[in-house]
Amino acid sequence: MTEHTELDSFVRAFREAAPYIHYLRDKTIVLAISSHVIAAETFQALAQDISLLGSLGIKVVVVHGVRKYINDLMQESHATLPSYQGRRITNEKTLVKVKQACGEVRFDLEAALSVGLSNSPQYGTRNRLVSGNFISAKPLGVIDGVDMGYTGTIRRIDFTLIKQLLQHNCMVLVSPIGHSLSGKTFSLSMDEVAAEVAIGLRAEKLVFINEEAGIIDADGALVRNLSANEAAAFFEAVPQQKAIKRLLPSTLRALQQGVKRVQYIGAHTEGSLFSELFTKNGSGTSFAQHAFVHIRQAISDDIPDIMRMIQPLEDQGVLVHRSHDYLENHIDEFSILEHDEQVYGCVALKRFQGSNMGELACLVVSPDAQEGGYGELLLEHVQKQARSAKLKTLFCLSTHTGEWFSERGFQDATLAQIPLERQRQYHQDGRGSHVYLLPL
Ligand code: 1C4
Numbered sequence: 001m002t003e004h005t006e007l008d009s010f011v012r013a014f015r016e017a018a019p020y021i022h023y024l025r026d027k028t029i030v031l032a033i034s035s036h037v038i039a040a041e042t043f044q045a046l047a048q049d050i051s052l053l054g055s056l057g058i059k060v061v062v063v064h065g066v067r068k069y070i071n072d073l074m075q076e077s078h079a080t081l082p083s084y085q086g087r088r089i090t091n092e093k094t095l096v097k098v099k100q101a102c103g104e105v106r107f108d109l110e111a112a113l114s115v116g117l118s119n120s121p122q123y124g125t126r127n128r129l130v131s132g133n134f135i136s137a138k139p140l141g142v143i144d145g146v147d148m149g150y151t152g153t154i155r156r157i158d159f160t161l162i163k164q165l166l167q168h169n170c171m172v173l174v175s176p177i178g179h180s181l182s183g184k185t186f187s188l189s190m191d192e193v194a195a196e197v198a199i200g201l202r203a204e205k206l207v208f209i210n211e212e213a214g215i216i217d218a219d220g221a222l223v224r225n226l227s228a229n230e231a232a233a234f235f236e237a238v239p240q241q242k243a244i245k246r247l248l249p250s251t252l253r254a255l256q257q258g259v260k261r262v263q264y265i266g267a268h269t270e271g272s273l274f275s276e277l278f279t280k281n282g283s284g285t286s287f288a289q290h291a292f293v294h295i296r297q298a299i300s301d302d303i304p305d306i307m308r309m310i311q312p313l314e315d316q317g318v319l320v321h322r323s324h325d326y327l328e329n330h331i332d333e334f335s336i337l338e339h340d341e342q343v344y345g346c347v348a349l350k351r352f353q354g355s356n357m358g359e360l361a362c363l364v365v366s367p368d369a370q371e372g373g374y375g376e377l378l379l380e381h382v383q384k385q386a387r388s389a390k391l392k393t394l395f396c397l398s399t400h401t402g403e404w405f406s407e408r409g410f411q412d413a414t415l416a417q418i419p420l421e422r423q424r425q426y427h428q429d430g431r432g433s434h435v436y437l438l439p440l
Pocket of ligand 1: 313318319320321360361362363364365366369370371372373374375376377396399400402403404431433
């Protein structure tokens with residue numbers, strides 16, 4: 001690769017990442033890390049990336065798993081680990097192993113996350129990582145006649161303390177273990193702890209970092225985005241990904257209780273965490289309560305995004321010039337297409353007094369998101385809007401994109417076929433655009 005193309009790809013990547021970094025600054029993300037990932041050699045690189053998140057102003061809570069460490073300890077002492085309904089049954093002997101394992105994971109994590117950030121102005125400075133007795137727990141009790149022993153569930157989480165620590169730029173480490181008010185210790189499930197912490201902190205994201213890259217469909221392809229409903233149906237159809245399937249109840253609960261995104265990523269691909277957080281396509285599977293792409297009414301706050309998208313096209317003569325004032329006064333005519341909270345397109349529907357025709361105008365999809373069907377979605381949206389406003393015909397004017405409209409059912413038309421008010425503007429702007437009509 002030449003120096004020039006390396007620079008180009010760096011600049012492109014940086015431009016793509018910048019809005020996501022800006023968006024996540026001061027927001028909280030909860031990282032739930034499987035113990036298999038922590039035990040792997042590749043963890044050091046991931047730990048460096050986690051440290052970097054803190055330095056970008058993102059508030060990070062790490063919840064760790066412990067399963068692999070417990071299994072290894074049990075194997076060493078040739079003991080078996082009974083379970084019921086997918087939860088470990090914890091007797092007194094097992095509890096000793098759980099505590100031992102939790103201590104070991106915690107120290108491994110503390111060591112990995114204490115490494116200074118190399119190649120950065122912060123080299124030599126260390127993350128401030130704090131762990132503590134954040135969770136009060138209670139026993140799970142007897143289920144179907146099976147006494148679950150010291151296997152517990154969450155009673156309360158000290159969110160005030162966690163928030164104070166985050167406010168003081170500390171990274172918070174939460175173990176899947178809790179204590180009762182009578183001083184007993186209970187073993188908890190990592191995914192339940194991670195989900196409840198994310199819900200209570202109103203986290204922006206809950207990221208499960210596993211050995212597997214994400215959800216794989218029947219053809220072996222990575223599924224990038226799923227809504228909560230799609231996820232529930234999908235897991236029915238994909239029984240083979242057992243480890244990941246265990247995370248589904250916590251995933252759905254977190255989404256239902258207001259966590260905006262739950263993400264599953266694989267730890268063994270270099271940079272997977274950054275790629276998931278800071279690029280449009282991500283590296284794993286992302287879950288949202290509702291569909292990822294949606295089109296909504298524009299508001300004044302969208303004007304900077306609209307101007308960012310339309311200005312280069314105005315300069316090329318593709319779109320008519322629209323000033324900030326014009327957009328302020330006509331914002332009600334505009335709709336915005338968002339993917340994962342980022343604006344990627346806009347369109348306007350203009351009405352004309354006394355006419356049953358509407359103009360589809362200012363249709364743009366940002367260059368980095370074109371040819372993904374967003375243009376088509378915006379067109380469908382405007383058609384729907386026009387129909388519900390009882391309009392009979394949609395028209396548009398175009399200098400460069402006529403073919404795109406023709407392929408979608410628009411017919412070539414003459415100026416005389418559009419409302420008089422628009423004909424007058426046409427003569428004033430002197431653009432000589434072509435006219436297209438779509439009967440509704
Ligand atoms: N001509 C023909 N086909 C095109 C095309 C073009 N200019 N641009 C993309 N396509 C094809 C692609 O090749 C692809 O084809 P394929 O692979 O499916 O065979 C297909 O379209 C992709 O479809 P999509 O649904 O994924 O489309 P998106 O890329 O998401 O969006 C846009 C399509 C045209 C919206 C997008 O390419 C874009 O933003 N282009 C730049 C802006 C643009 O041309 N907008 C249309 C303006 S006409 C103006 C105004 O200001 O109100 C001017 C008024 C006047 O007086 O002149 C409008 C309406 O805004 N009018």
